[in-house]
Amino acid sequence: MPTLLLIGDREVIYDPRVAIGRATRLIPRIEVAIIPNASHFLTFDQSESVDARVLDFLKQ
């Protein structure tokens, strides 16, 4: 199943590089993106770009 992983570049709850490394190792067909100027609450911080990415992904 295709999976989209979005992580804010200001994430502090976990290390984004570690999370992305683990996810890409464990989840086949994963698409990853770092969202600029976004914290853990990327869906609020950068709602326009996150919403657009999710909708584009769902259209694929």
Added chain:
Amino acid sequence: MKNLFEAATVEEVKERVARLRPDSDRLWGKMNPAQALAHCSAAMEMAVGEKLPRRILIGRLLGRLAKKSMIVNEKPMPRNAGTDKSLVVTDERDFVAERQRLSEFIDRFAAGGPGVCTKHPHFFFGPLTPLEWAALMYQHLDHHLRQFRV
């Protein structure tokens, strides 16, 4: 639902706002008391339709569930909850001026009653009735007053 259309609740909130100090201790978050007051006024601007943030996707997916938990069942807002960018206050604000502005906004909201509330959907929770707006505004003020131990 405890809400800002109730005179006793309005008095309670205004008394707590009056007890807030420019140097009140913060339990969580990044805003100082003056910024939090300005943020609460911005939320009330949204409630009366003077700010119209667009609905966000995560709200379309989870907003209805969160509304039931937070507004209907009165579960307190979680610490460090996210908010719309248009409601974020990062510049320095004058504490006395912001406290006065918020106090006047609370009075205006309460006096206006259900007719003062916007029909524009909340950016996260979606469409709200006037009573739900009034309950949410109480919850939001309570959240930020608790943030500073008031």
